[in-house]
Amino acid sequence: MVERNGKTSRKPRADAIRNRERLLAAAKTVFSRGGSEASLEAVARQAEVGIGTLYRHFPTRESLFEAVYRQEVDHLSELAEQLKDGMEPVDAVRRWLHANVQLVATKKGMLTALALAAYAPSELYAYSFDRLTTALGILLARAVAAGQMRADITPEDLLRALVGMCYMRDHPGWLEAVQRLVDVFVDGLCVGAAKAG
Structure with a gap:
C-alpha cells in the first residue's frame, strides 16, 4: 500500500506495469513512423492491448x-x-x-x-x-x-x-x-x- 494525499492506494500490479511498458514501446515505434497511421488505436494494436487499457494508463x-x-x-x-x-x-x-x-x-x-x-x-x-x-x-x-x-x-x-x-x-x-x-x-x-x- 502507498500513502498519497491522505489516501491509501495499492502499488500497481505487475501486469499493469508490463502493459504500460508495452504501450510506451509501441508508441515509440508508431510515433517514429509518423503520418496518419500514428493513431492511439495503432499504438494499442502494436502493444496488443485494448484501447481501454491505453486510456487507463494515458488518458489523453x-x-x-x-x-x-x-x-x-x-x-x-x-x-x-x-x-x-x-x-x-x-x-x-x-x-x-x-x-x-x-x-x-x-x-x-x-x-x-x-x-x-x-x-x-x-x-x-x-x-x-x-x-x-x-x-x-x-x-x-x-x-x-x-x-x-x-x-x-x-x-x-x-x-x-x-x-x-x-x-x-x-x-x-x-x-x-x-x-x-x-x-x-x-x-x-x-x-x-x-x-x-
Missing part, C-alpha cells in the same frame, strides 16, 4: 506523447553515464549526439502535440533541457579535460546546433544527412589527433 494523446518523450530523454541521460566510462571521450560525445538525433526521429509523429513544450516555458521543456544538458555536459567535460575537444563550447551550444541541424527533418533522407553533419561538427570541435580518421 498528449499524456502518451509526453511519457514517450520523457522516457527517451531518460534513456539519453542513462546513455551518457554508460558512455563516459565505456568509450573514448570524443567517441562518447559523437555517439550521444547520434542518439539524440534518433530522439528527434522518434518525435516525428509527436511534433504538433509537443510544439508547446518545445517552444514555450513549460515543465516538460525544463525537464528535458536540464536532463539533456547535464548528460551532454558530463561527456563534453571529459573530452575537454582529456585535451581532445575545444573548451569554448557548452552543452547548450551543442544542443542548439543539433536542433538547427534537425530543422529539415521533414525532407527525405534527413536522418542520414544529419548524422553525417554531426560527424563533421564533432570533428570540427576536436583538437589535433582526436579527429576521426
